[in-house]
Amino acid sequence: MAEGRERDAGLSRRAFLKGAGSVAAGGALIQEVAAEAASPSRTIDGATTIEFTLNGAKTEVEVEPRTTLLSALRSHLAIPHTAAKEVCDQGSCGACTVLLDDEPVCACMTLAVLVHGRAVRTVEGLAVNGELTPVQRAIAAEDGTMCGFCTPGFVMSMTACVERNPAASAQELREACRGNLCRCGTYPHLFRAAERVSRELTEEIR
Amino acid sequence: MKGARRTDGPAWPERDTLQVLHHDTPRRSAKDKVRGAALYSHDRRVPGMLYGRLVSVPVPRAEFEVDLAPALAIDGVVAAVKLREGETQFLGQAVAAVAAETPELAEDGARAVKLTFRELPFAITPDQALAEGAPQVRRGGNHSKVRPKGDEAATEEALAASDAVIDVTYRVPVQHHVCLETHGVLCDYRGGDEATIYASTQMAFGIPGAAAEVLGLDEKNVRCIVEHMGGGFGSKFSLDTPGRAACLLAKQAGRPVQLLNTRTDEFRAAGNRSGSIRRVRAGANEDGKLTALRIECEKLGGIGRGAGGPRPYHYEPGASYFEERAIHTHTDSSRAMRAPGHPQAAFASESAIDELAYRVGVDLVAFRKANLSDPVWHRQLDRVAAEIGWHDHPHRSAPGRGDGWIAEGIGFAISAWGGGGHRGAEASVSIRPDGGVAAMIGIQDLGTGVRTLVAMIAAEELGLRAEDVEPRIGDTILPPGVGSGGSVTTGSISPPVKIASYNARKAFAEHLASILDCPSERVRFQARRVFDADTPGRGLTWEEACRTLPKTGIGGHGAWDAKLQGSGVHGAQAARVRVDLMTGRVRVLKMVCCQDSGLVLNPLTWRSQVNGAMIQGLGQALFEERVLDADLGLALNAGLGDYKIPGTEEIPELVALIDEEDTREFPIGVGEPPVIPGPAAIANAVHNACGARVRSLPITPDKVLAALAKLEKEG
Incomplete structure (x- = not known):
């Protein structure tokens, strides 16, 4: 499915990865990317405009190959989306967790060009008409937020878990947050939130 | 005891009459935080x-x-x-x-x-800084003058006469x-x-x-x-x-x-918690009394001074002598960090107390109580001991050995802090004709729940629910706040918010007196209603009462008053750990904290604070250390991938107990004290489990294995 979306957009993952690799290595952008009959590719050099859906809305943004998804969301969009936080900038803390085609990823470790044609969801897009999701409600109710800087990341990790498995146990929700760090020490409260989410969703299924 | 109840003017009501305060109240900012609307x-x-x-x-x-x-x-x-x-x-x-x-x-x-x-040329380590010909760090030299305190001769004499003596060195690294x-x-x-x-x-x-x-x-x-x-x-x-x-x-x-x-x-x-090296010589007699305590402390605050902490750490030795000096290195200055100096001091003191208790073969809790005169610590130690399962624990005066694979142990430590507020903060409360109430004070909320407290205090005074009051904070165009350090925030902002709410209520009561046809002293505000105390069945809803206000509304202002807050808290913690004897890995299974802090205004956020502090203590105990390359001067773990803080996998069962026997009817700050005892309690629990005494934080597997090997060698 993801492949299909990429193809529609006229960009292949392989081309992007090659481009990204050359940037990471510190060299100039690859000037030549072999044309693949089955998946047309494009060379990216300098600023380019990508299109993706952000919380369900078609979004365009101009980025460079080096721009991370996190930077694109926070600093390059016409309407900045700042819920995902930059904390470690190396994929260690999960504060920038967003859903990319429904999978949790660290936006600081994802190049913006890689989300072209794909669907990104952030914490800003979860509540519908102001109504919080069960995960959001539970974290608020159990005092799972102190300074709150890590909160969006925990919300997204738990959200991905319950979307994957609506009958997720509290333990599974806890494990879904293994990549998330909190410094204030809200963990026990987040674990209680996980129990509450699991309880509520299980009751709903019954 | 500082602070006192007063009968006239604003006062905190009796605990059991409180409607909003002293009840779990959801954090005001939680909804914004979970939906990403909170702006940092x-x-x-x-x-x-x-x-x-x-x-x-x-x-x-x-x-x-x-x-x-x-x-x-x-x-x-x-x-x-x-x-x-x-x-x-x-x-x-x-x-x-x-x-x-x-x-x-x-x-x-x-x-x-x-x-x-x-x-x-640079000096990164204390040894480099103190070496002959070392490059100069500060104009005054690479160490400060030694500051002695106590009676050295009497301490030496008492040490010589003690039944048991220890002479050991405890090290705490720089923490971020x-x-x-x-x-x-x-x-x-x-x-x-x-x-x-x-x-x-x-x-x-x-x-x-x-x-x-x-x-x-x-x-x-x-x-x-x-x-x-x-x-x-x-x-x-x-x-x-x-x-x-x-x-x-x-x-x-x-x-x-x-x-x-x-x-x-x-x-x-961006600063750090200073490290410390403490050489401790201490003695005890077989009757379980401390006889002497001598501590030589070196504070490692980089180009800064570092934090010392109280000496002795609350225990009462017969004789004592202390020396303290700062050693300067070419590293970033230390800054205040949650209870500056205290966790370092507690780690050394509590480890030493533990070592002596084992030497004289006395129950670890009994030994502590025998050397503390303040009864608050006695009851808190008893409470955490009961909660952690001390009385059924097999190793109460001698460490265990484990079963060859794993070992479980329990450790204790105590703390003390001030937590009182200070002058400078002011607040305003305004009531609008549409029924809205704003409580305003420019104070910042670090994540402790200040915003919620401000709303709760005003709501209690006006007979409203916390959610009826809009707290406005974090802005210097509002009435002044104070700096949030030293756990002073609660004690600094509660009095002005309380007084502003009281004054707003008095003004509103005077306005309502003619409407309710009673003297203003009889006007009551309760459960979102306003009525004459003599005819409680009649009266107005809050909204009806507010509609009688002029367009500009009505309000009150308040400044800090010492009488509405207090200072001085104690705490005791216990930790239960499991040590993997093959790998040296320590897992904390449970931590218990019993803490007094006067009138607890919001038990929900209070527990969050205390739990969070225990978790930070756990991090300092097991994981956290700034690592520098002494030869190249490079920072080796300046990222969250290398500098480990506690994550979801390391969180033990946590029990935060309010010391309800503390009947002081005024609030005291609690941000810092519960971060103090954790590292010492965990280190003591490791020793209690298996006899491995690790005298340097963090307690990493290699140190545990080295201590176990030493134990085996000594037989």
Whole structure:
């Protein structure tokens, strides 16, 4: 499915990865990317405009190959989306967790060009008409937020878990947050939130 | 006991009559935080804003020159400034800063700044600093004068006469605050006479003056906003390097500049908890009494002084003598960090107490109580001992050995803190004709729940629910707050908010007296109703009463009053650990904290604070240590991938107990004390489990295995 979306957009993952690799290595952008009959590719050099859906809305943004998804969301969009936080900038803390085609990823470790044609969801897009999701409600109710800087990341990790498995146990929700760090020490409260989410969703299924 | 109840004027009602306070109340900002609507200084975006970045020399100490021209030659780099001339004193000390149209261009600009430098000799470790011919760190030398306290001769005499004596050294490394929101500021200045500073700070009211000085403006035209901030823990009290740089860049560009520390900047140059080395000689007699305590302390605060802590740490030895000095190294200065000096002091004192109790073969809790006269600690120790399962524990006066694979043990430690507020804070409460109530005080909320407290205090006074009151905080155009350090916030802001609410209520009662046809003293505010105390069945709803107000509404103001708060708290903690004897890995299974803090205003956020403090203590006990390469001066773990803080997998069962026997009817701050005893309690539990005494934090598997090997060798 993801492949299909990429193809529609006229960009292949392989081309992007090659481009990204050359940037990471510190060299100039690859000037030549072999044309693949089955998946047309494009060379990216300098600023380019990508299109993706952000919380369900078609979004365009101009980025460079080096721009991370996190930077694109926070600093390059016409309407900045700042819920995902930059904390470690190396994929260690999960504060920038967003859903990319429904999978949790660290936006600081994802190049913006890689989300072209794909669907990104952030914490800003979860509540519908102001109504919080069960995960959001539970974290608020159990005092799972102190300074709150890590909160969006925990919300997204738990959200991905319950979307994957609506009958997720509290333990599974806890494990879904293994990549998330909190410094204030809200963990026990987040674990209680996980129990509450699991309880509520299980009751709903019954 | 400081603070007292009063019968006239504003007073905290009896505990059991409280309707809002002393009841679990949801954190006011929680909904905004879970939906990403809470705006931090990192999240502020204003038109024309530039992104700033700091530049530093990649060695600990150097003579340097800065050429900004190559940075300014980059299209999109708008401003560049020098921050320092001459020499650097530690790795990461900023020498320049640039501002550009995007964060990526700012990074390009920072890389393009040309640094010409000559590396100078440095002293990173205490040994290097004290070696002959060591490069000088501070003008006064590489160590401060020794400060003695106590009677040395009497202490030596008592040591010589003791039944058991220990002579050991305890080491605590430098720990980092690791605020998830790095230090940073958005300086919204576009030329002209005014500026707004969005700062991640623990002292909003300290920012306008400092920023005005850099911008060359009048302080009263500079406003600071701290709507939300992502942790401080003692490290965010000034405009600081990123703030100063943002102001300088904004002034040069005539455009707003946001400058946030990178995580690397944060680890290298945003402060830390000082390390310490304590040589402890202590004695006890077989009757279980401490006879003598001698501590020689070296504080490791880099170019700063470091934090010492009380001496002795609350236990009462017969004779005592202490020496303390600071050793300076070419490393970033220590800053205040949650209970400065105390965890270090407690680790040494509590470990020593433990070692002596085992030497004389006395129950660890009984030994502690025998050497503490304050009964509050006695009851708190008893409570945590009961909760952790001490009385069924097999190793109460001699350590266990485990079953060859794993071993379980229990450890204890205590703490004390002040937690009182101070003058300076003021508050206003206004009631509008539409029924809305705003409680206003410019104080910042570090994540402790201040915003919620402000609403709760006003709601209690006006007979409303907490959610009926809109708390307005974190802005210097509001009545002044205080700096949030030393656990002073609750004690500093509760009195003015209480008094402002009281005055608003009195004014409203006078207004309502004619409407209710009774003297104002008989007007009651209860359960969102207003009525004459003599005819409680009649009266008005809150909204009906408010509709009688003039358009401008009615309100009250309040200033700090010492009588509405107090100071002085105790705490005791117990930890239960499991040691893997094959790998040396320690797992904390349970931690219990019993803490007094007067009238607990919001037990929900109180528990969050105490649980969080225990978790930070666990991190200091098992994981956290700044690691530097002594030869190259490089920072080896200046990132969250290498500097380990507790994560979801390491969290034990946590029990935060309010000491309900503390009947003081006024609030006391609690942010710091529960962070103190954890490392000592965990170290003591490791020893209790298997006999491995680890005298240096963090208690990593290699140290546990080394201690076990030593034990085996000694038989």
